[in-house]
Amino acid sequence: MPLLYVTDLAYPARGRRYGDEDIFLTARLREHFPLALCHPLDAAALMPGFDAVIVRNSGPVLHYQQAYDAFRATALATGTRVYNPLTGRGDMAGKQYLLDLTAAGYPVIPTVDDPADLHLLPRVSSYAVKPKQGADSIGLTFTAEPSGPAGEILIQPRIDFAYEVSFYFVDDAFQYALYAPDPERRWELTVYEPTPADLEFARRFVDWNTLAHGIQRVDACRAPSGELLLVELEDLNPYLSLELLPEPVRESFVTALAGSLRSFLATA
Template sequence: MPAVRPRLLYVTDLAYQARGRRYCDEDIFLTARLRARFDLALCHPLDAAALMDGFDAVVVRNSGPVLGYQSAYDAFREQALATGTRVYNPLTGKADMAGKQYLLDLSAAGFPVIPTVGSTEDLDRLPPAERYVVKPKLGADSVGLRIVPAGQIAAAARGEVLIQPCVDFVHEVSFYFVDDDFEYALYAPDPERRWELQPYPATAADLEFARRFVDWNDLGHGIQRVDACRARDGGLLLVELEDLNPYLSLEALPEEARDAFVGTFTASLSRFVQGALSPA
């Protein structure tokens, strides 16, 4: 049974260097607020497996791309699943948590994603393009992403990669969900300044688009971020579905919206730790 004040192990890498953002500030802010409800300790992702037995749940937040510590992360997953440790987000995610295969699967199934294939042999399945985006199938945080001319695609797309046409889009927009409930949206009006985010007034059509992917993932608990781009024809296309440790860009929200998110996040964690909701 959980303690009177639930005990959380909050996994984060406070030293992780992200382009254009300070991930550590977000986790310092969130943990300061969560301490009003939980007994809480922070740890580096490399230490999570060794420490997690002493807590009611493990919260994986801004821990950085797992590519930098893949074997340790795999061991953490294996141990958590074997012992039944409650991990938030749950380890059943089908999107970025499991790699980029989902982009191939969703594209083949006709979902509104940027058209994606895994081999130059399948380029005929993509719309014609002058440039292509090539990125590792197990990539994260734009690591290894390249934009190459069509004439160089055969040489560039080797190994386990994803290939997409380079889409000419109006802006990028992200939709943030907690336990399947929409919380807020942010967008980058200038595609050349993708980290300068502003609150975005999501329409009913926007939310229908985003919910389609949240429903597909069927995660049940936790935080998800649906990243999309607005094509020139006005439609949205999925860029990625982040279900492992999505950065929340809380600094881009007004104070009232940040407070509302903290309240929702705290309530979600309380339900998760106490087992008030069915396991995902």
């Protein structure tokens, strides 16, 4: 079954090498599937010739929002199989999930989208404010007095966290974790050995997302209190940092992804 692999090989991601990762991953996936690569702007036009589309390092959607919306609409209307499936409830659907999880009492950085609701957040000296439709820290500012149009921004307390850590899953199976020991250097990552409590934390969000197939990255920070708090639930095109992994772990991930894709194609 031929796959259309969507990537922007030339996107200048800060601290990440999209092209290198996708060249490696497509080379390995070709051992299991015939596939072709395309830019996200070409996906809607090209996908009728393929059995499924796999969206990988395609860059922030806000840079090509109209094209992405058209791609989603066409895929849903024609029943085209897309991996990750378009039913994701995390970043794939926007940032509303941060508000929903806050309201539901999940361990997430508390979030509101209206300056009038500032009293619902912990009182701190500085708040993070960013566009609700943003990505990749675009438009992020820090201020003591958050302002902006209600419903169009996200407001969170600025947390003096110890480090950020990411948990990577294929379907509902944990694969590996990486963390940034220096909070000022988000993409200088090293292997992290999660505790059972860490994995229980991450699995809560994978379970909440209810994706039967797909790659998910649960990004969290270690708060001053010692607990983990969700930063983002990446379920559209999470960068995987495969080049940082020991070879056995990287090979295990490739095997898991190929198996997930086979299962997805067989059941879709």
